[in-house]
Amino acid sequence: MVRDPRLPEPLNWGTFTQGLWRDNPVFVMLLGLCPVLAVTNTAMNALAMGIATTFVLLSSGVLVSLLRKLIPKQVRIASYIIIIATFVTIADYAIMAISLDLYNALGAFIQLIVANCIILGRAEAYASKNQVVNAFVNGLGMGLGFTFALLCLGVVREILGSGTLFGLSLFGADFQPWAIFVLPPGGFFVLAFWLFLFAVVRKHRSHSRIQEQEIADAA
């Protein structure tokens, strides 16, 4: 299955699911961890951050893919950074127009999407070499994978740290929230827990696959 990575990839189901599970930007590639930890103290913030990042990933991916034949190799990184910064500024103003509370909660981290390595990484590694449709589908997959990861953290941290989910109280007034989970150390611990969980699942899967193989060989 080894293929020349410089050739454009055909559009298939894998283009979309790559970012969702196999190369999940957070759980597998460990990229863009700053927003993953910084704004996931509530599920709502996590969702908004995920949507904003997906928007930037999608639109910058499409534009980079459209312009891929026009941008000379020597200035490509500079061009990508300008394109990404443009869309981040747009997302920034859009969030401010939609909800000021949300904007205040996310703070400077919306603008820090610019420095999120996933976006520049996708522009450079995928969008600049592939068709517009592929870039769109792949960006959508990556964005959803990123949003999924943010929600994984946001939901756990909000339930344990404030006893609520999307602002709705879950356990009634008697619940004593574990404030540590909305504070910075909680972010590290919850992410570590998810990584550990996925590592166990992976190991289990590959283990059973080897066993099946052995049974097949024996037969």
Add this chain to the structure above:
Amino acid sequence: MQPDSLTFIFLNAFIINNFVLAMFLGLCPFLGVSGKIKTAWNMGLAVIFVMLVSSNCAYFINKLLVRYELEFLRLICYIAVIASAVQLVEMAVKRFSPALFRTLGIFLPLITTNCAILGLALFQTNRNYNFTQSLAFSIGAGAGFTLALILMAGLREKLELADVPDVSMGAALSLTLAGLLSLAFMGFAGLGG
């Protein structure tokens, strides 16, 4: 301690709200380059240096943008200027101090994509720091980054000898360690009072 004083701003960025452990900025190099104390130290020096330069640049650019009411171009200008500042610093260091370049050299390009640098510029603008306050803030932030990096590297060097289950090796373990460090740093919150 007055929240406006230079000492508070420095201590705040250095340990109370440590850039890496409390604000989660610059996590990529934190997890990537914290294998050995020596490398961590060099990386930290390079970051302090670049932070000083880019914080100064950001301060003057912001003055200019506010004057002509072009605040909506702030982000684009900051990222462009930081990227070129890092390039210029790299060239200048190479030209005038080859010894320093050998120490910092390979780390400089890595820094461009470090969100701690852009974060520093954005935070100092949001908080309306004046010139000296920005200076104290950038030194504090750089020193805080270096401190976190070195502590982490020290822990990881010891960890190589530890016997842990192989599923928890790698990132999960590093993040748990970072969480413990972050927990310890929360104790400094009392300094603010």
Add this chain to the structure above:
Amino acid sequence: MSDETSPLSTPANPGPASLILTLGIIAMMSGLLVVTTYQVTKPIIAANRQEALEKAVFSVLPEATSKVNFRLDEEGLRRLEGDEMGQANLFAGYDETGELAGIALEGAARGYQDVVRILYGYSPESECVIGMTVMESTETPGLGDKVETDPDFLANFECLEARLNEAGTAMRNEIVTVKSGEKTEPWQIDGISGATVTSQAIGTAIRRSSREMLPLIEKNKESLKRTIDE
């Protein structure tokens, strides 16, 4: 990237002019996009801000039912309408009968993480601060944001003394935040233990703003009372 060119990329080594041209075109495109977004969202953002402010004004002045924006500085008092509303630094609240129910003022001070912006209600009649709400803060959840919810802390602002001296030119007693449980005077704010810096920031914000604004309000007291009838 390796030196080999991929089958799709442009031929190597374009001249410096074309490099600059590409960057210029991209920069222009991005400038156009950003400016359009800015123009489209600007009125919506201003309206959002105004709405949030209105809500806050009525929460710090419980008896008020209507609000008028003013600009008050050394040059005097100016009533603001339409586009100018955003420049207001003083919001007068009136009750149903048209009487002045109180004045809402803005304050800001640096807190633990970032600037904390507050709005507080001042009643010239009782010479008290009668309400406080946090407009903008990024303080630590679970610690610093207690200032928005802690009932004991908010009780400080039921009637916090803000009296001027005999001449009406300066505060008789400056408003300060003291450590939790050490409040002895009516002009002191009882801080929250565990959120010391944030409660101090709120004290500082009210102190700075009251020091500057209250003497000016005293001078223009009569015209503030009358405005609603006009």
